[in-house]
Structures are given as structure tokens and as C-alpha cells.
Amino acid sequence: MEVQEEVKSSLLISDKHHPFVYLKIQLTFENGEEDVNELTPVQFKFLVMQAIKETLGEIGASTPVDILKLWDEGLAILRVPSIEAEKIWAALTLYSTTATQKKCAFRVLQASAFLLALSVNSRDLR
Amino acid sequence: MLFCYSFAIKVKKNIKMAASIKKSTFILEKITLDDTQKDLRRIQEQNFTQTLSLVLPGENVVPNFVLESLTNQFTYKLHMIPLFCLIEMPFVQAFVKKGAINLMSINRKLDTDDSVVITPNGVLLLSLTKDTFQQLGLEAVKQTPMQRKQDIYVVKINLLHKSFRPGKKGYNRTLWCLKDRLDLVMDCLVSWEPHDEKLCSSSVGVYFVDKCDKVERFDLKQTTHQYTSLQCPKVDSNHPTGSEIGCNFRDFFEWLGAIACNIPTNESVDPYISTWACPEPNTNIPRCCLFQATGMITAQAIVRLWKALRHHTAQTHNYPVCLTLHGFPDSIMKNKHEFNNFYIAGDNLYTFVLLPENCCWLYKASVSVMSQLPTIVVALHRPGLM
């Protein structure tokens, strides 16, 4: 392999293709109607999938979306394939009512192609 | 479609960056830690670091040298400092010319507000919106395409230039523009590394006391997280694209992100929720420590930390030790050479991974232009398709 020949010298790899986009999102309910802290990951995933299905249909809902982490207050990190990232983001933005007719909103707080970047609240310095 | 997912790999014998690599947003560089001090030069490229995170596998607590190397420098927050104070001669003479000064405005969005930085090599940069730029009347440097799109102008003033002093035309005009034409006032962070060990770095705070509303000590916020029993991927320093004894460099970077975000690595998660798993091949490490410090961290402090870290790991070195520098998303410069820009994010990361055999991987990752990501490909001009 080409790479092996270069073993001893310096090595530089550049990669323009990012397979995933990571979104840090927050789910809020109107007037705190529902306690977001009590949501289980399964329920959260269900809401996300519903949001995607509502705007993008069955094909959109077949996109693999991973919930990497769920914190309190409805904060979560999603991993989506970067090709679908904008569409899924838009679908989350346009979601407003749950199946039980409660008003809610997904707000994307941070989006990045690198998971490491989400560990820091980018504009949070006071 | 398959081709899309295979990585474009470019291997260069001697690092003479090709144009295409320069533009790229994700670069892995392998550095041999020898006398050339390339690693130190790379650290010094990164001027304004907001957060530093350190992953120390095999450690229970954060070693003392880490805290020591970060704490002996004072950072001050200057409330509402008028910008003309930054080009006044007493300031330039005392701080910019001697030692290394780091100053940048905070709580200002790069894409919609004006902002300022002073780099350690004595250059003052102003990033201005169109309105301010037109009213200010100072000359801007050539815009990058992204700045042209966003109507952002960057004014560059070299404070150390030999003809930049009172009495000269250029100096007088700059002072007049900043002082009399517009009252530009901003909140700034400043820290100063003295040239002489006898001096104290707190003198910069004292200097500004009567120049602005309020001067405040700005301390680092530190957090530590301990892991017990953690899956850690194995790394083969010579085969970053993956081999039987080491995982792919991109997977390793994702794993680092997972550690930093406290995502569990060895619990089995319902595949309905997440399909992410620790990259193969991996080992179990009994303990690991994650340390994060947030504030304005200067390159000088990081160099100190890096030297101590190398010294420390020379003795106990079984697992990769990782140091990540998160640049300020709203700083004008991404590193020494490139302008930053903010579209929906201004991520700018440098990650150093210390590996055995005096070897180090350096990741440079920055994404600020969303168009570098694949985009919506539905034919949107025909209504009714959605």
C-alpha cells in the first residue's frame, strides 16, 4: 500500500468528506406542560422520528438518526448522515405539536461536523 | 455512491501544503517529536483558545503540573474599553512591544457585530460591518470571498511598525478615526506574558483600571470528570487509515468527542436509540480522567502545559494522551494565517494525540462554512414536491 511506504516520514491526510453531522438540540414544551426531564431516550427518539416523518415522509424517516446522549432539560446530541442533515434540521424546526396535541419546539443549539466541538458551549462565555 | 464514502487521501512526503489541502477542513498531520519543535510551532499558531480539554487515560486525578501551568497567568475582563486606548503609546510601549499580549473582544458575534483582537506579534485587527467600516474611514485588507458575502471588512494595524507613532500621519489619522469619529467601545479579555520574570503579568490589569468602566479578574472555569472502566480504541500511529491493530483516525476523533460529551462507551444501548459503538479494535482501561478549562488560554500557557505533559508521559506511556484546543468561535483569526468566519458555527479545533515512539498526531478541524457540507439535493424549484 502507498501509505506503508511513507511510514518513516511525516504524513498528512486531508479529508473533505464528513460522513456525519452532529446536532445539539433542545426540546421545550409550552408553559412547561410536560416534564422534559422525565422523557426516556426511547420517547425522545420517537418524537424525533415523528417530526421527521411529518415533514419528510417515510423515506425521510428511514434515515438512520442516532441519539448519542440525552441530558436533563431535553438536551440531546443527534448524529445524522450529513447528506440528510439540512433536511432533518428543517423537519425538526417545523415540528410543533406532539401526537397528544401538546405544543413543543425543537431548537438546534449547535451544529457541527465534529462531535468534539459540541462538548463546548461555543457562544456561552460571560 | 460507494465512492462518496471512501476518503480522499493525500499523502505527502515533505510537507509542502498543496492548495487543495489548505482549503480542506479536516487534516491529520503526523509529527515526529524531535528537535525541530514542529509541535511547539503548531501550538503557537493557535492564538486564542477558549477551551482546553485533556484526556488522560490511566490517571485517577488531574496531575498537579496541569493546574500549575494554567494558573500562573492572569486574565482580565475589561468592561467597555474605548478602542483608541489600545493604540495609545504608553500601552504599546509597555505591553505590546515587550512580552506577549493577547487581547480580544467578547460577547460579540463575528458575523453581525464589530470585534477586535491584538495578537502577540503586535497586530491589531478590527472586524467591521459595512456600516461601521464606512463611517470609520480606515483602510481594510482584501476581503476573503466569505467576508465579501457577509459584508465584513477587516482593518489591520501593525502596532509595532516603526512609523506607527505619534506625529506621523498614519498614527494621527488612526487615533482620530477611533477617538473622534466613532465611539467604538467593547468588552475585552486581556492577558499579558511579561518579557522579564521580575514583572508581574497583573500589571496589564492595573494599567487599564482608569481607562475603562471596570476591570475584573477573569478566572478559568475548570471541570474534571473521572471515568472508571472505559473502552479505548487502539491506535497504530503508522496506519491512520486503519489496520488490524489500530482504528481509523476519523473514528478515533469521534471517540474523543464521545468522551468529551460524556457519552457512555461500554454500555449496551438499544440500537433503536443509537448505533454508535466504540471503534474496533479496542481495549478496556480501568480509569481515565477528563479535564476541561474554559476562559482565555494563551499559547504560552499551552506550551508550558505541553512540555510538562510530554515529560510526564515519557515515563508512563501506555495509552494515547490527547490535548484539544478549542479556538474561540468568534475570534477574527482562525490561526496565525487564516481568517475565521461564522456561518452557523465557527468551530476551530486543534487536537494533539501523544503516541508511543515519540510520535504525535495532530488533527486540525474547522467548519464554519456550511456549504462544505453536502446540501439539500431535492429539486426545490418545482413547487409541490415536498
Next chain:
Amino acid sequence: MALPAYCDFNIKCQTPEKLFDLIEVATELGYESVIVNNNLQSLQGSKEKKKDQKIKITPPSEILLNEKSIASLQSKGKKIQQLSRITAVLQDDSNTHKLGNADLQMYDILAVQPTSSKTFQLACETLEVDIICLDLTETIGFVLKRQLLSLAASRGIHFEIQYGPALTNSTVKRQVISNALNLVAATCQKNILISSGAENPIDLRSPYDVINLGRLFGLNHSQAKDAVCKNCRAVLMHAKSRKTCKSVVLVKNISTLESKKRWLLKAYSDELSNSDEDSLKEGEEEDEPEAKKIKLASKDNK
């Protein structure tokens, strides 16, 4: 002067308490200016009643928050600016002269909502307004002609897309997206504003969410960003130039000149050196940066 900060162009006017909540959430999300909208269903007074009965228009000071509550928002260290806007629905082309009424002109921004092909043409061609918004929740009953839209664009008029209704149900959502795509295609992606039209804080979305939504409406990356910041500034400039009538030079009395602009006097008198100094002292002076700006704005206008 107005920075090209993030701006929400349409927040429904309502009781002060609710409005306060709305604006508070908007600042938290990162907006730096909000525009409170008063919807006027018809320009026409009802005919059956007495002749002299005028349509009642609430003055803008009543729909905006008072200074005290704005100051309490600003004290949290965030910038926020509020402006007023009136949107008049154009039922027919007979009453458009009423747009010039002092009541309406008191508002910072003037918008119209044409309902038919005729009124749409009128709005694009002649009416002195800042924004044209169409009801995107139903089928637009007429063809959006490119020539008309580009004419309006060259006069500095912007077109508004409200995403608020798209949050209600799937039929409306489909209609809004389809109409928005249509509108964006017809305007060649120029002069588009995206606003919320929110009544409740939960209907607001952050500027970056809106930028991404703009991508769904067929704008490219920088156009989508312009739709929430740069274009908003252009509208404000347009509104300002509309009020000062068509002008390239602003004449001001010297005594009202701000101290920061005194240098203009000096520069001017240096130029004149010894000749006309007396006339200068009498007191009128070109205000250069201001004039430059109005010039720019009126370029949009004409």
C-alpha cells in the same frame, strides 16, 4: 445605525404581558431587533355607517412595549431593539391613497398584503411600501410575474415569507412551503425576508434554525442568511428613506450637529479656506456620512 443583526420581522401585536414574554424569548434565541406587527384587515371604512367615520388605527406607541420593560430586557446585557410595523390588506385598488395617512405613516415599517392580481400589480409598480407579504397559507390566486417582482425588487421592496403558519398542520405546511418555493423562484432569490409571525413564544425559532429553513425554501447559504439579517437592514433603510422623501442630501442646522460630526465643518471650511466662511456660520451644512447613506437607500428606491 442599524447593524445587520438578526431580526424577526413579524411578531403579532398583543397584550403587553404576552408581548414581553415573546420578546424576551426572542432575545434569548439571539434576535437583536424585533418588529411588532399590527394587522389591518381593510383600508376601507364600512360604507353603511356615517361618512365621516374613519377606520381606527392604534398608534404604534400603544402596540409596542414601554421603555421601562425594554430597559429591563436590556439590563440583562443583551441588545434589543423594537420597531413597529403595520400590514394593510389590500382588498381592492380604490383605497390605496389612505396608505399616505399620518396614522399609518407613524409606523416604522409599512407593509401591504395584496389579495388579487390587480392589487399585486399596483403594489409592485406604484405603492410606496417597504414589504409585500402574500398569504402563503392558501393558494395564491394569481400568477407571480417575474417582471413585476423584479420591478418591485428594483424599487427596494422586499417580499416576506412567514414560517409561523407552517407550524400548525400538515396541509398548511405543504401549502406554505410550496408557495414559498414559488415566490423564491419568481424573485430570483432576491429580496426575501423570512419572519415568524409568532403569537406565542413556542412558535419562535432561533435565527440559525430560520437560516436552515431558508435552505428548504430554495435559497442558497448566503441568501438564507441575508433573509434574516442583511435584507432586514435594507428594509429599515428603505423605510427611513421613504419617510425623508426622495433625497440625496440631508440639510441640518449647525446647532443640531452632533459633536462627533463637527469635523465635517472644519474640513469644509478648510476647503473653502478664505472665501465663503460667513455663509457657513449662518448654519447649514451637508452631513456627509448621512447623505451617503440616504443616497444608497434611494438607489434602492429608484
